[in-house]
Amino acid sequence: MKSILAALAMTTALTVPGLAMARPVTLTTTLNNYDGNGAYLVLYVTDPTGAYKGTLWMAGSRSKYYSHLSGWQRGSGGNLADLNGITGASVGAGRTLKVTLDLADALFDAGYKLHIDAAAEDLRDSPSEVVVPLSSAGAGRPMAGRSYIRSFAYDM
Amino acid sequence: MLRWIHKVLALFVILPLMALVISGSMLSVMPAWDRAGAIAPDRISVAVLAGRVANVHPGIAELKRLPSGKVVAFFSGSDGPAASVVNPSSGAPVSDYVRSRFERWITNLHRSFLLGDSGRMVAGAVALAMLVLTLSGLQMTARRMGGWRHVLGRARGDGVQRIHTDLGRLAALGLLLSTLTASYLSLTTFGLIPDGASQAPAFPSVTSGGPALPIEQIAALRAIDLSQLRELTFPNPANPSDLFHLITAAGEGYIEPLKGQILAWQDHSIARQIYETIYMLHTGQGLWWLGLLLGVSALGVPVLGLTGLGMWWSRRRAHAPITDNTSAGQADTVILVGSEGGSTWGFARTLHAALTSNGHRVHTAAMDGLLRSYPSARRMFLLTATYGDGAAPGTAGTFLKRLDEIERPPSFPVAVLGFGDRQFPQFCKFSRDVAAALASKGWASLMPLETIDRQSAQEFARWGEALSEVLDERLMLSHVPDRPRTHTLTLTERLDYGAEVQAPTSVLRFALPGRGVFAHLTGRGWPRFAAGDLIAVLPPDCDLPRYYSLASSTGDGFIEICVRKHAGGLCSGFLHGLQPGDSIEAFVKANPAFRPARGRKPVILIGAGTGIGPLAGFIRANAARRPMHLYFGGRDPASDFLYGCEIAGWLDDKRLSSLATVFSRVKDGGYVQDRLRKDADRLRALIADGAQIMVCGGRDMAAGVMEAIADVLAPAGLTPLALKVQGRFVEDVY
Numbered sequence: 001m002k003s004i005l006a007a008l009a010m011t012t013a014l015t016v017p018g019l020a021m022a023r024p025v026t027l028t029t030t031l032n033n034y035d036g037n038g039a040y041l042v043l044y045v046t047d048p049t050g051a052y053k054g055t056l057w058m059a060g061s062r063s064k065y066y067s068h069l070s071g072w073q074r075g076s077g078g079n080l081a082d083l084n085g086i087t088g089a090s091v092g093a094g095r096t097l098k099v100t101l102d103l104a105d106a107l108f109d110a111g112y113k114l115h116i117d118a119a120a121e122d123l124r125d126s127p128s129e130v131v132v133p134l135s136s137a138g139a140g141r142p143m144a145g146r147s148y149i150r151s152f153a154y155d156m
Numbered sequence: 157m158l159r160w161i162h163k164v165l166a167l168f169v170i171l172p173l174m175a176l177v178i179s180g181s182m183l184s185v186m187p188a189w190d191r192a193g194a195i196a197p198d199r200i201s202v203a204v205l206a207g208r209v210a211n212v213h214p215g216i217a218e219l220k221r222l223p224s225g226k227v228v229a230f231f232s233g234s235d236g237p238a239a240s241v242v243n244p245s246s247g248a249p250v251s252d253y254v255r256s257r258f259e260r261w262i263t264n265l266h267r268s269f270l271l272g273d274s275g276r277m278v279a280g281a282v283a284l285a286m287l288v289l290t291l292s293g294l295q296m297t298a299r300r301m302g303g304w305r306h307v308l309g310r311a312r313g314d315g316v317q318r319i320h321t322d323l324g325r326l327a328a329l330g331l332l333l334s335t336l337t338a339s340y341l342s343l344t345t346f347g348l349i350p351d352g353a354s355q356a357p358a359f360p361s362v363t364s365g366g367p368a369l370p371i372e373q374i375a376a377l378r379a380i381d382l383s384q385l386r387e388l389t390f391p392n393p394a395n396p397s398d399l400f401h402l403i404t405a406a407g408e409g410y411i412e413p414l415k416g417q418i419l420a421w422q423d424h425s426i427a428r429q430i431y432e433t434i435y436m437l438h439t440g441q442g443l444w445w446l447g448l449l450l451g452v453s454a455l456g457v458p459v460l461g462l463t464g465l466g467m468w469w470s471r472r473r474a475h476a477p478i479t480d481n482t483s484a485g486q487a488d489t490v491i492l493v494g495s496e497g498g499s500t501w502g503f504a505r506t507l508h509a510a511l512t513s514n515g516h517r518v519h520t521a522a523m524d525g526l527l528r529s530y531p532s533a534r535r536m537f538l539l540t541a542t543y544g545d546g547a548a549p550g551t552a553g554t555f556l557k558r559l560d561e562i563e564r565p566p567s568f569p570v571a572v573l574g575f576g577d578r579q580f581p582q583f584c585k586f587s588r589d590v591a592a593a594l595a596s597k598g599w600a601s602l603m604p605l606e607t608i609d610r611q612s613a614q615e616f617a618r619w620g621e622a623l624s625e626v627l628d629e630r631l632m633l634s635h636v637p638d639r640p641r642t643h644t645l646t647l648t649e650r651l652d653y654g655a656e657v658q659a660p661t662s663v664l665r666f667a668l669p670g671r672g673v674f675a676h677l678t679g680r681g682w683p684r685f686a687a688g689d690l691i692a693v694l695p696p697d698c699d700l701p702r703y704y705s706l707a708s709s710t711g712d713g714f715i716e717i718c719v720r721k722h723a724g725g726l727c728s729g730f731l732h733g734l735q736p737g738d739s740i741e742a743f744v745k746a747n748p749a750f751r752p753a754r755g756r757k758p759v760i761l762i763g764a765g766t767g768i769g770p771l772a773g774f775i776r777a778n779a780a781r782r783p784m785h786l787y788f789g790g791r792d793p794a795s796d797f798l799y800g801c802e803i804a805g806w807l808d809d810k811r812l813s814s815l816a817t818v819f820s821r822v823k824d825g826g827y828v829q830d831r832l833r834k835d836a837d838r839l840r841a842l843i844a845d846g847a848q849i850m851v852c853g854g855r856d857m858a859a860g861v862m863e864a865i866a867d868v869l870a871p872a873g874l875t876p877l878a879l880k881v882q883g884r885f886v887e888d889v890y
Contacts, residue, residue: 034236035254037264061273062345064353070389070401074359089272093236122255123237124218124230128392147232 022102026155027056029116029130030096031148038090039120039148040065041097042072045134048111051075055082056114057099060090068119071127090120109135118148158299159550162292163468169285170461172269176282177454179266180334184451186259187444190224195243195250202385202402203377208247210371210390213240217392221385223442228253244382280342286457287335293324299547309881316470318748320463323456330453337438344431352428356408357420362397366414374416380404471498478505478520480512487519490533494523494540494552494586499611500575504539506635510620514629523552528562535602536570538590546585556593569602570594573619578609578889602626613700634700642694642741643669643682645715647734654796657821659720661766661796662732663707666715666740684710687773688750688888691717694741695730702727703745705852705888707769709777718769718798750850750888756782757846758813760839762861764789764828765796767853770888772799774850778811785814785842787835789828789857791821828857829864836868844872849879851887858889 031039040060045053052075060066063080067073076082091097116130129145130152132138142153209229210216218230229249230239240249255263261270268275298307300321308325344351371377377388377400384404391398391413399419400411409421440447484490489511493504508520519530523540530536543549548556572594574587584607591605603626608615613635620633645666654661669682685691686709692701708716721732734740752759752774761771761784768788778784786803790796797817806812818831832839843849851861865876865885879885 032236034233034238035257036237037260064344064347064351067353067356073356077358120237122253123239124232125389126217126232126237128395131394147237 021106022104023156024100025103026098026100027114028096028098028151028153028155029091029149030151031091031093032150033094034120034123034148036093036123037121038092038095039118039123040069040090041129041148042066042069042117043099044072044075044115044117045107046075046113046115050113053112055086056101056103057097058083058087059097061087065119068125069117069127070125071115071117103134107134114154116145116149116152118145120148158292158296162289162296163464165285165289165292166461166464167468169282169289170465172278172282173286174458174461175269176266176279176286177457179262181451181454182262183259183266184440184447184454187224187440187442187447190222190226190441191444193241194222194225195245196225200244200382201378202380202382202388203372203374205244205247205382205385206377206388206390207370207372208244209242210247212242212247212249217390219385219388219390221382221387223436224444226253227382276342276345280339280345283335283338283342286331287339290324290328290331290335294328297321297325300543306881309883316463316466320460320467323459323463327453327456327460330450331457333437334450334454337434340434341438350427351431352425353431355422355425355428356401357410357422360399360410360412360419362399362412362414362419368413369416374400374411374413376400376411376416376418377402473498478508480508480518482517482519484519484521484527484530486532487517487530488532488534489516489518490530490536491518491520492523492526492536492538492555493520494538494549494555494590496541496543496549496551500539500541500549503573503575503608503611503616503635506616506633507537507539507620510631510633514631523555524558526555526558526562530566530568533566533568535568536566537602538570538572538587538594539575540572540587540590541575542582542584542586546582546589548586552586552590555590559590559593559597562597565598565600569600571602571623572605574605574607575611576607576609578887583607583609614702617700636700642692642743644739645669645742646739647736648714649736650734653798654720654791656795657791659765659791659796660732661718661720661798663716663718663769663798664731664734665708668710668713668715683744685715685744685746686710686751687777688770689747690745691715692743692745693727693731695727698726701743703890705747705750705770705890706744707773709773712773712776716769716773718766718772720766747888750852750886752782752850753848753883756780757848758783758785758842760785760787760842760847760849762787762828762832762849762851762853764853764857766798767851767857767888768798770852771850772802775806775812776802778806781810783813784811785816786812787816787818787828787831789818789820789831789853791819793817793819793822827860829860832861832864833867836871839865839868840872843869843874843879843884846884848884848886851885851889853889855889858887862887 027043029041042058043056045056047053055072055076066078112134114132114134115128117127118129119125124147126145126147129147129149130143132143132152136156139154139156142151144151205227206219209219213229213231215231216229217232220228220230222228227242227244228239229242230237232238239253241251241253242248243250264270266279268279271278294307298304301307301309340349343349384406386405387403389401391400400413402409402411407421407423410419411417412419436442437446440450491504491508493500495501504520508518511518523538540552541549572587572591574584576584576587587605587607595601603622606619606622608619616635617633620631624631647664648667649665651663652660685706687706689706690703691706692703694701704717704719706715707718708714719728719731721728731740750770759774759782761774763771771786775784775786790798803812803815807815816831816835818826818828820827849865851858853861862876869875869879876885
């Protein structure tokens with residue numbers, strides 16, 4: 001279980017001038033009980049054109065494995081500066097990752113999408129394991145990923 | 157210093173090290189196991205393979221070729237990511253590709269003690285420690301053997317030490333490879349060395365639309381042989397602008413699925429190639445036989461740990477502090493000790509106690525602690541062993557240098573007593589060097605240099621008698637080396653020889669003591685033994701054991717020795733007085749240096765008098781019928797031809813290939829060395845054939861034999877010393 005309260009790093013495009021225009025959002029990711037070591041997960045946001053905008057959370061501390069999170073890698077260009085202060089441990093099979101952040105209001109109901117890439121040792125890479133539009137209506141609705149993620153939901 | 161590092165480091169890391177080597181050796185069988193299960197495909201292109209697999213597995217996300225040659229398809233299963241090993245000829249799944257929970261557990265234990273990053277750091281540090289242990293161990297072995305050139309020579313010493321040295325040398329290469337590669341991998345894990353991990357080219361953006369080509373027709377994939385494939389990631393069907401991502405042995409890039417062209421390509425960096433090579437060398441993945449070798453080497457470590465602990469423990473016991481030690485300034489008698497294994501300290505302690513009880517104020521210290529002056533001293537004793545091929549032992553490494561710095565010789569005289577083993581070519585060399593250095597510096601001598609062979613308590617007592625005369629006081633040096641528990645042996649049979657030629661000699665045969673299960677389990681039973689080992693006999697009311705060479709082995713079912721009665725000999729007199737049914741107290745001392753070398757090379761056995769005992773034991777145990785040639789010297793064939801009847805039988809059944817006897821008290825008689833010279837051509841031929849020479853007998857006889865062998869070898873450009881170094885000339889001299 002991971003719980004933080006963090007304004008997104010200054011380098012990302014997701015920050016807003018004041019917290020008044022942001023709201024705390026809790027992202028909850030529960031993994032399937034697969035046979036294997038802990039998974040690397042990265043949560044990031046793309047804009048309405050599909051272009052990478054910024055990273056919300058990186059679960060997995062060893063950057064040499066980030067190439068297996070290929071959607072994020074292509075979008076961000078593997079920029080480690082984007083990960084300052086928002087990196088945690090990898091997530092074991094069957095475990096839940098819970099992250100709380102202040103997200104800009106402007107990200108919601110404006111065509112932005114949240115992506116999760118997942119990968120684990122000796123198992124397939126799963127870029128865009130989850131792709132979900134950020135909207136007020138979608139909050140609190142759990143959905144499953146392609147292979148690693150049993151359920152993902154964001155709550156405001 | 158080296159030994160201290162080796163010891164402290166080993167004690168410090170031994171437990172985590174055990175976890176690493178045991179898990180490592182378990183993992184080492186995996187590559188061979190994987191390899192055995194791999195299906196060898198025909199030469200096919202990646203396009204053909206990918207097409208076959210995609211037909212069977214429409215949801216395929218990734219295709220990998222493992223170092224073992226197995227092809228694995230990755231996809232999304234019903235409960236998370238899943239993978240199958242596929243048959244490359246059909247694309248059909250063969251089995252699930254899952255690493256068992258146990259294997260994953262072992263892998264994680266091996267990498268990180270299941271403790272994440274901090275555990276990885278510890279594992280890296282332990283690997284580095286093992287590297288230092290291997291190097292320091294090799295360095296000590298080289299020093300002990302007399303230089304790196306001799307590092308592969310025959311190890312000497314007692315059982316535990318020999319196992320430690322032999323096993324250490326055997327495992328060293330594997331351990332060096334494992335620990336060097338482990339250190340590298342650990343450094344790359346923490347980013348201290350670049351590993352060139354995936355450096356894919358920038359992802360190209362594509363705009364073209366239209367129907368995708370069938371995979372089999374993608375030119376870029378048709379051009380690559382399956383053997384070159386590492387990984388092929390299929391485009392995500394939900395993302396129309398996604399591409400194939402291909403990694404081969406040479407590099408990686410993106411392939412556009414509509415026209416089948418390579419859009420971007422990047423060759424692997426040197427750093428990545430180095431990383432992959434080292435990863436393969438460490439894990440054996442893709443080099444299964446190396447994996448097995450490394451695993452076997454790693455298995456040697458627990459044994460090395462146990463034998464090392466044993467050596468450490470016995471040294472520790474030998475280093476118990478000296479009681480009643482007077483300070484250097486007040487002592488009238490100074491004893492300085494040069495010891496490697498610790499046994500010389502035991503003798504020093506006995507001398508210290510005897511002198512103290514005579515009223516002397518005695519100071520005992522290591523030779524490295526030599527001071528510039530001892531104001532109250534009246535005499536000094538230097539008791540020193542020799543290390544390896546003539547070097548200073550552990551506690552005397554700087555002695556000669558310190559001695560050199562003392563300008564004026566002291567007012568008191570000094571005596572040197574050397575301890576050593578006559579089996580070593582440079583017997584007591586360091587003590588001779590010390591005596592020579594003292595003489596050249598003008599130090600007065602209290603007594604001439606004396607040497608003690610193989611911790612002989614008798615020789616030490618004799619030296620004590622000489623010392624009594626010099627000091628003009630009664631001094632009893634009865635040193636009792638640590639000795640194992642004794643067993644009671646009952647005489648079953650005796651054969652007497654030689655009375656007519658004034659050499660009464662008996663072959664005594666004792667029953668093997670019963671080996672109760674409990675005694676066996678607790679290590680208290682009569683141990684296994686072989687001809688050539690020593691049996692220590694304790695005569696009644698005597699603490700000093702006398703050693704005799706065993707003339708039988710465990711397999712013979714009896715314990716046999718060959719004893720000549722010496723006038724006034726306490727123990728030989730006692731043994732000669734035994735009648736069947738009588739018993740003695742005894743224990744076994746291993747003597748692994750005096751044993752026929754393994755193999756089928758010929759053995760030349762040379763013995764005189766009772767020296768034939770162990771040689772007869774070797775012949776009796778020669779069930780393999782390797783060529784054995786016996787030279788035996790006696791006084792008169794009618795009286796002291798020991799084992800005469802049995803030898804005839806052994807010649808008949810080919811345990812013994814040839815026999816040459818020489819007797820001294822017959823017409824035209826002679827000694828065994830005369831016969832050796834006469835047989836020079838034959839002996840040279842046998843030695844050229846790889847023969848080993850084994851000599852057993854009294855000191856004079858052994859010296860004569862050595863000279864004769866030197867003459868025999870000279871024309872071939874060889875010396876007994878050269879053979880000794882190879883373990884092909886061994887002596888048991890008494």
